[in-house]
Amino acid sequence: MKPSKIASWIVFIAGFLYFFVPLIGTLVFSLSTDPVGRSYSNMFADPQFFASLAFSAVIGVMTIAFSILIIVPTAFWVRLRMPQLRPVIEFVTLMPFVIPPVILVFGLIHAYGGTTLIPLANSDFGDNILVVAAYVVLSLPYMYRSVDAGLRAIDVRTITEASQSLGAGWVRILWQIILPNLRVALLSGVFLTFAIVIGEYTIATFLVRPSFGPYLSLLGQTNVYQSSAVTIVSFALTWIAMGLINVIGRRSPNQVQVAGGR
Amino acid sequence: MSYLTLTGIQKRFGATAAVDDFNLVAERGEFISFLGPSGCGKTTTLRMIAGFEQPTAGTILVDGKDITSQSPNRRNVGMVFQSYALFPNMTVADNVGFGLRVRKRPKAEIKNKVGELLDLIHLPDKAERYPWQLSGGQQQRVALARALAIEPQLLLLDEPLSALDAKIRIILRAEIRAIQRKLGITTVYVTHDQEEALSLSDRIVVMSEGRIEQIGTPFEIYNFPSTAFVARFVGTLNVVGARVLDPVAGTLEVAGQPIRAAGAIKAGHAGATVSVALRPEIISLGSHDGMNQLNGVVDDVTFLGAVVRVRIRFTDGSGTIAFDTFNNPHLAVPDPGTAITISFPPEACLVLDQAEVAAAVVPEDSGAA
Numbered sequence: 001m002k003p004s005k006i007a008s009w010i011v012f013i014a015g016f017l018y019f020f021v022p023l024i025g026t027l028v029f030s031l032s033t034d035p036v037g038r039s040y041s042n043m044f045a046d047p048q049f050f051a052s053l054a055f056s057a058v059i060g061v062m063t064i065a066f067s068i069l070i071i072v073p074t075a076f077w078v079r080l081r082m083p084q085l086r087p088v089i090e091f092v093t094l095m096p097f098v099i100p101p102v103i104l105v106f107g108l109i110h111a112y113g114g115t116t117l118i119p120l121a122n123s124d125f126g127d128n129i130l131v132v133a134a135y136v137v138l139s140l141p142y143m144y145r146s147v148d149a150g151l152r153a154i155d156v157r158t159i160t161e162a163s164q165s166l167g168a169g170w171v172r173i174l175w176q177i178i179l180p181n182l183r184v185a186l187l188s189g190v191f192l193t194f195a196i197v198i199g200e201y202t203i204a205t206f207l208v209r210p211s212f213g214p215y216l217s218l219l220g221q222t223n224v225y226q227s228s229a230v231t232i233v234s235f236a237l238t239w240i241a242m243g244l245i246n247v248i249g250r251r252s253p254n255q256v257q258v259a260g261g262r
Numbered sequence: 263m264s265y266l267t268l269t270g271i272q273k274r275f276g277a278t279a280a281v282d283d284f285n286l287v288a289e290r291g292e293f294i295s296f297l298g299p300s301g302c303g304k305t306t307t308l309r310m311i312a313g314f315e316q317p318t319a320g321t322i323l324v325d326g327k328d329i330t331s332q333s334p335n336r337r338n339v340g341m342v343f344q345s346y347a348l349f350p351n352m353t354v355a356d357n358v359g360f361g362l363r364v365r366k367r368p369k370a371e372i373k374n375k376v377g378e379l380l381d382l383i384h385l386p387d388k389a390e391r392y393p394w395q396l397s398g399g400q401q402q403r404v405a406l407a408r409a410l411a412i413e414p415q416l417l418l419l420d421e422p423l424s425a426l427d428a429k430i431r432i433i434l435r436a437e438i439r440a441i442q443r444k445l446g447i448t449t450v451y452v453t454h455d456q457e458e459a460l461s462l463s464d465r466i467v468v469m470s471e472g473r474i475e476q477i478g479t480p481f482e483i484y485n486f487p488s489t490a491f492v493a494r495f496v497g498t499l500n501v502v503g504a505r506v507l508d509p510v511a512g513t514l515e516v517a518g519q520p521i522r523a524a525g526a527i528k529a530g531h532a533g534a535t536v537s538v539a540l541r542p543e544i545i546s547l548g549s550h551d552g553m554n555q556l557n558g559v560v561d562d563v564t565f566l567g568a569v570v571r572v573r574i575r576f577t578d579g580s581g582t583i584a585f586d587t588f589n590n591p592h593l594a595v596p597d598p599g600t601a602i603t604i605s606f607p608p609e610a611c612l613v614l615d616q617a618e619v620a621a622a623v624v625p626e627d628s629g630a631a
Contacts, residue, residue, distance in 0.1 A: 155345055161314055162347035162405075164334040166361035166412060180351035 030228035039225035052215035060197035093144040139193035150185025265290040271320035295459040298469035340409030348393040355389040361412035379407040517576035521554035539612040545585035553605040
């Protein structure tokens with residue numbers, strides 16, 4: 001075997017161990033109960049597990065819907081009509097990496113709590129709106145980049161003009177032409193957003209939302225075996241989501257040949 | 263009766279005029295080509311007709327109706343793009359039927375129309391294919407069918423064959439013309455390829471630096487160019503230095519040898535230095551009565567397939583001139599170094615002053631041969 005191939009294998013095995021040893025450790029630990037698998041049966045018997053997971057899932061879906069509603073038209077318009085604004089938009093979308101969630105959530109509570117003009121933080125429904133809004137902000141870097149990469153892969157300007165010349169208005173262009181062609185690009189942003197929302201702790205805790213993140217944290221303090229089981233299950237869910245991206249991506253007919261005679 | 267009328271069209275991008283003082287009247291069913299080098303404003307003009315650009319000044323009328331400020335989706339103008347612009351998420355049938363679905367036509371009508379158009383473009387068996395499953399030529403056929411499906415008042419084609427290889431380009435060009443004639447649709451075609459413009463068009467609009475240089479039939483444009491730019495851009499042109507002998511009689515001197523133009527010379531006074539432009543195919547080998555004659559030495563012989571291009575050098579070192587002769591394997595082509603005489607009619611001489619010569623210089627990549 002060539003030395004370069006041996007080096008590649010060493011790197012691969014090291015990476016594999018780094019990634020999987022903690023996971024296998026957690027799995028083994030979650031199974032080391034008497035009887036074996038009790039932590040899993042307890043987890044599925046715990047109504048809070050499903051309630052928190054369902055709550056986070058609904059919030060995740062809402063976050064994704066609002067993100068798409070805001071980001072797709074914005075990215076489309078910037079690429080089509082205001083390309084000079086792209087650096088500004090990219091900078092704005094990077095803000096969640098600079099501003100920690102704890103700052104964001106305190107800002108929201110200050111702006112919308114107590115006796116402020118729009119006291120959203122004073123009710124459960126208002127808190128839900130705030131948590132979705134905060135997650136939309138958190139998802140910006142992932143969603144915007146996914147959408148922008150998708151738009152880059154298609155000739156947005158020409159396709160838009162072709163649609164216009166055939167009589168289509170803006171809503172139809174976005175709904176029937178742009179969005180379907182962004183399907184694969186959007187999926188990666190959607191699943192990343194979903195993964196962030198499912199595991200998010202800080203914002204959900206400070207806005208006192210019954211989310212999966214705080215539930216997992218509380219479980220870690222009270223029942224470590226069940227906490228490990230939940231970790232494994234949530235990891236499995238994430239992998240299923242990633243698998244779905246692959247399956248849907250492979251089925252996609254959106255392979256664009258922009259030009260070139262054959 | 264005029265069908266498409268562009269009056270005083272101007273388009274400025276900041277201080278730069280991309281199109282200026284553009285006036286055109288096209289008849290119903292006419293095939294008009296905009297021909298010119300890159301950056302001459304031909305695509306900008308087409309985009310103004312389509313509604314993708316708003317003219318800074320001027321009006322656009324289609325069938326008597328002012329569409330200058332109408333949005334593109336309300337113009338009923340079909341457009342074919344260089345990059346095909348098919349919708350990747352839709353099948354061929356869905357692409358072709360898109361405009362009809364936008365117009366909320368009944369499903370049965372859409373199905374029939376799509377079938378008819380796929381027959382017209384010779385792709386009846388490709389209805390369920392996706393664009394990426396088609397070749398470039400097939401994709402452009404689908405784009406044409408899609409543009410025709412809405413029965414547009416105008417068909418606009420923006421360099422539709424540029425991305426295709428040479429053979430497909432020639433086949434598709436003939437198909438486009440045949441379909442256009444069959445449907446009688448008024449068509450505006452943008453190209454920088456003179457051969458395409460000459461072979462397809464009823465009339466050609468030659469453009470340079472945002473302005474119209476000449477509007478005419480392919481025959482007029484090629485044989486009677488009205489400016490030095492047109493003469494140089496359309497076809498191949500020899501430009502040789504000359505001295506005016508008698509401007510009224512139309513006589514000149516090239517490489518110390520007298521020739522005459524068809525009429526009086528306006529480009530300069532007696533003794534003035536001018537240039538004479540000549541097409542290579544109008545020049546013949548040997549001396550012929552009633553024609554201008556020039557003597558020189560064969561400098562270079564180039565085989566171009568059907569024709570052979572011979573370049574001769576004047577013995578006084580004042581320049582070279584090329585002429586074309588049909589490639590006949592039974593006739594000998596003069597060898598380099600052989601002294602020969604060439605002839606050409608006085609009508610073939612286009613006398614240019616120095617400013618016109620400068621204007622006639624076309625960039626290498628502009629498509630002029």
